[in-house]
Amino acid sequence: AQSVTQPDIHITVSEGASLELRCNYSYGATPYLFWYVQSPGQGLQLLLKYFSGDTLVQGIKGFEAEFKRSQSSFNLRKPSVHWSDAAEYFCAVLPLGAAGNKLTFGGGTRVLVKP
Amino acid sequence: ETGVTQSPTHLIKTRGQQVTLRCSSQSGHNTVSWYQQALGQGPQFIFQYYREEENGRGNFPPRFSGLQFPNYSSELNVNALELDDSALYLCASSSGLAGNTGELFFGEGSRLTVL
Numbered sequence: 705a706q707s708v709t710q711p712d713i714h715i716t717v718s719e720g721a722s723l724e725l726r727c728n729y730s731y732g733a734t735p736y737l738f739w740y741v742q743s744p745g746q747g748l749q750l751l752l753k754y755f756s757g758d759t760l761v762q763g764i765k766g767f768e769a770e771f772k773r774s775q776s777s778f779n780l781r782k783p784s785v786h787w788s789d790a791a792e793y794f795c796a797v798l799p800l801g802a803a804g805n806k807l808t809f810g811g812g813t814r815v816l817v818k819p
Numbered sequence: 820e821t822g823v824t825q826s827p828t829h830l831i832k833t834r835g836q837q838v839t840l841r842c843s844s845q846s847g848h849n850t851v852s853w854y855q856q857a858l859g860q861g862p863q864f865i866f867q868y869y870r871e872e873e874n875g876r877g878n879f880p881p882r883f884s885g886l887q888f889p890n891y892s893s894e895l896n897v898n899a900l901e902l903d904d905s906a907l908y909l910c911a912s913s914s915g916l917a918g919n920t921g922e923l924f925f926g927e928g929s930r931l932t933v934l
Binding site for chain 1: 822823850852859860861862863864867875877909911913922923924925926927928
């Protein structure tokens with residue numbers, strides 16, 4: 705069955721430390737891939753997206769993600785976390801041929817930043 | 820540029836009642852999508868409207884219905900409310916069908932509690 709999995713429900717990281725959030729997908733053909741962030745009291749915001757080409761994608765707020773076809777993964781990283789990065793992060797996919805905005809989201813990873 | 824706005828922000832209903840949620844899309848956007856986000860889960864696609872017509876639907880029963888108006892604002896209607904309908908309802912807008920870019924602009928959501 706087609707699915708998007710974020711194995712880590714919660715992650716706690718110290719401010720200034722690096723962060724990596726995992727995302728795995730299961731689709732017949734590589735879908736379009738996205739990371740969104742949901743901060744308290746705010747709507748979801750797109751961090752970055754991958755359609756094709758360079759497998760290392762740069763996004764906003766200092767985030768990057770690496771697409772690995774062999775592992776069906778699209779992990780999100782940030783070298784040095786700031787307290788304002790505390791939020792919930794969602795990996796999402798858009799299968800090829802799907803309705804324009806029918807994104808399928810993973811269950812999310814909540815990030816807590818320690819001072 | 821005005822972002823996506825949703826109303827009401829919170830509401831409480833009882834089982835069997837009907838609810839209407841409203842969304843004003845971002846300026847210049849003519850496509851609206853609705854998502855349901857249950858507590859602790861990722862958003863799930865309900866349906867999408869483009870040029871006032873439904874254009875793609877997720878796995879939701881017919882008691883979930885919608886409208887899009889000539890000014891591209893939208894409504895989500897849910898009839899015969901059930902306890903499991905308690906969730907955050909997110910509206911997202913985009914320009915056209917966004918060429919499958921997946922770059923959606925989300926509102927902050929309407930939190931529905933069904934008692």
